[in-house]
Amino acid sequence: xxxxxxxxxxxxxxxxxxxxxxxxxxxxxxxxxxxxxxxxxxxxxxxxxxxxxxxxxxxxxxxxxxxxxxxxxxxxxxxxxxxxxxxxxxxxxxxxxxxxxxxxxxxxxxxxxxxxxxxxxxxxxxxxxxxxxxxxxxxxxxxxxxxxxxxxxxxxxxxxxxxxxxxxxxxxxxxxxxxxxxxxxxxxxxxxxxxxxxxxxxxxxxxxxxxxxxxxxxxxxxxxxxxxxxxxxxxxxxxxxxxxx
Amino acid sequence: xxxxxxxxxxxxxxxxxxxxxxxxxxxxxxxxxxxxxxxxxxxxxxxxxxxxxxxxxxxxxxxxxxxxxxxxxxxxxxxxxxxxxxxxxxxxxxxxxxxxxxxxxxxxxxxxxxxxxxxxxxxxxxxxxxxxxxxxxxxxxxxxxxxxxxxxxxxxxxxxxxxxxxxxxxxxxxxxxxxxxxxxxxxxxxxxxxxxxxxxxxxxxxxxxxxxxxxxxxxxxxxxxx
Numbered sequence: 276x277x278x279x280x281x282x283x284x285x286x287x288x289x290x291x292x293x294x295x296x297x298x299x300x301x302x303x304x305x306x307x308x309x310x311x312x313x314x315x316x317x318x319x320x321x322x323x324x325x326x327x328x329x330x331x332x333x334x335x336x337x338x339x340x341x342x343x344x345x346x347x348x349x350x351x352x353x354x355x356x357x358x359x360x361x362x363x364x365x366x367x368x369x370x371x372x373x374x375x376x377x378x379x380x381x382x383x384x385x386x387x388x389x390x391x392x393x394x395x396x397x398x399x400x401x402x403x404x405x406x407x408x409x410x411x412x413x414x415x416x417x418x419x420x421x422x423x424x425x426x427x428x429x430x431x432x433x434x435x436x437x438x439x440x441x442x443x444x445x446x447x448x449x450x451x452x453x454x455x456x457x458x459x460x461x462x463x464x465x466x467x468x469x470x471x472x473x474x475x476x477x478x479x480x481x482x483x484x485x486x487x488x489x490x491x492x493x494x495x496x497x498x499x500x501x502x503x504x505x506x507x508x509x510x511x512x513x514x515x516x517x518x519x520x
Numbered sequence: 521x522x523x524x525x526x527x528x529x530x531x532x533x534x535x536x537x538x539x540x541x542x543x544x545x546x547x548x549x550x551x552x553x554x555x556x557x558x559x560x561x562x563x564x565x566x567x568x569x570x571x572x573x574x575x576x577x578x579x580x581x582x583x584x585x586x587x588x589x590x591x592x593x594x595x596x597x598x599x600x601x602x603x604x605x606x607x608x609x610x611x612x613x614x615x616x617x618x619x620x621x622x623x624x625x626x627x628x629x630x631x632x633x634x635x636x637x638x639x640x641x642x643x644x645x646x647x648x649x650x651x652x653x654x655x656x657x658x659x660x661x662x663x664x665x666x667x668x669x670x671x672x673x674x675x676x677x678x679x680x681x682x683x684x685x686x687x688x689x690x691x692x693x694x695x696x697x698x699x700x701x702x703x704x705x706x707x708x709x710x711x712x713x714x715x716x717x718x719x720x721x722x723x724x725x726x727x728x729x730x731x732x733x734x735x736x737x738x739x740x741x742x743x744x745x746x
C-alpha cells in the first residue's frame with residue numbers, strides 16, 4: 276500500500292481518480308496519525324486528514340457528480356482532477372469554486388501526506404534533485420531559507436511549493452499559492468513538494484508561531500519521495516515504479 | 521510666540537498605533553470563545569498587525585496624519601511600496617479593534633438588535649433570525665481566511681458580505697460591496713481553531729451569544745445620521 280501511495284503521488288492522482296464513474300475516495304495516510312510527532316501533532320493529523328481533507332473531497336465529489344449528470348459537462352468529470360484544474364474556464368460558473376477549492380484541496384493534501392514520512396528522509400547531494408537544488412539555489416541551506424521565507428511571508432491561507440518547469444530545462448522554483456490553488460493549475464508547472472500554511476495545519480500545537488511549525492516540518496520531509504517525483508517528471512527510471520493509469 | 525508654535529503639534533500627528541485594551545477579561549467570553557484564543561488573538565495576532573502597520577508607516581511618515589479609518593478607505597491610493605502591507609495590517613488593526621468591541625460577556629449588554637436597528641433589520645431581512653442565517657451563510661462560504669460583515673450600504677440599507685484576509689468593506693476599490701461595517705466576524709482559523717477545529721459552523725452558532733448589540737446599535741445610529 277505504501278508503494279501504491281508512492282506511485283499515486285509520483286504519477287499524480289491517477290491511482291485514486293481512475294474510476295471516473297464513481298466518487299473518489301479519501302486515500303489513507305501512509306503512516307499512523309502520531310507518526311510525524313513531535314513536528315506535527317497527532318490531533319492535527321487527525322482533524323487535517325479526516326476533517327479538512329475529507330471535506331475537500333466531499334466538495335469535489337459533489338461537483339463531479341453534477342458535471343457527470345449533464346451531457347455538456349460530463350467530459351469534464353472524465354478528464355481526471357489534475358487536468359480539470361487546468362480547464363477551470365470550461366467549468367460552469369456555479370461549480371468553478373467547488374472544483375477549484377475542493378479539487379485543489381484534494382490533490383494538494385494527497386501530495387502533502389506523501390511528501391512526509393516519520394523521521395523524514397535526507398536529500399543526497401548526488402541525487403538528481405539534490406544536485407539541481409545546489410545548481411539552482413546555491414546550496415541546500417539557501418534553498419531551505421528561501422522556501423521558509425516564502426512560507427512565512429504568505430498572508431492568509433495558502434501553500435508554499437517547490438516546483439519544476441519541464442519546458443524550461445526542469446528548472447526549479449519556489450512559489451506560493453493562495454487558498455487551495457495549486458501551481459499545477461497552469462500547464463508546465465509540476466509541484467514536487469508542498470507545505471500547507473493554512474492555520475489549521477499548525478494551530479493546535481504552534482498557535483500563531485508559524486515560524487516554529489515551518490522549522491519543525493523540515494525534519495519530516497521525505498526527500499526520497501520528492502526526488503522520485505522529480506525524476507519521474509524528467510522521464511528518468513524510478514526503482515519499482517510502473518506506469519499505472 | 522516661538523515657544524507657543526514649538527509646542528503646538530499638528531493636530532493629526534499620532535503616536536505609533538498601539539494595542540487597545542479589552543474591556544473584559546480573556547476568559548469573559550467563555551464558553552463561546554475560549555480564554556486562550558482571546559489571549560493569543562489579542563496579544564499575538566492583533567499586536568503583529570499593529571507592529572507591521574507601524575513599520576510600514578515609518579517608511580512614509582506623511583501617512584501618519586491619516587486616521588486608521590482613512591488608511592483603510594484610501595488603501596488603493598497609498599504608495600505602492602507600502603500598499604499591501606497597510607491593506608493587510610491596517611485592515612487587520614481596524615478589524616480587530618472593532619472585533620473586541622463587537623463582543624461582550626453574556627448578559628452585560630444587549631445581545632439582540634433594538635430600536636431603529638431592529639426596525640431596519642426587520643425591514644431589510646424580515647427578522648433577526650433571517651439576518652443571522654444570511655450572515656452565517658456568508659461566514660461559512662468564505663473560503664480561506666477572511667471576515668463576514670453586516671454593514672450600511674451607500675443607499676442607507678443594510679447589507680451582508682464577506683471579504684478575504686484582512687480586507688473590509690470600507691476599502692474603496694477593493695470590497696465587492698462597499699459598506700460601513702456595523703458588525704464583523706473573524707473567520708480566520710486562528711479565531712476559532714483551538715476550541716472548534718474545523719467546525720466553523722459551531723463557532724458561528726456560539727458567537728451570537730456574545731455579540732455586543734449596544735456597539736452595533738451605536739454604529740448604526742451614527743451612520744443613519746449621515
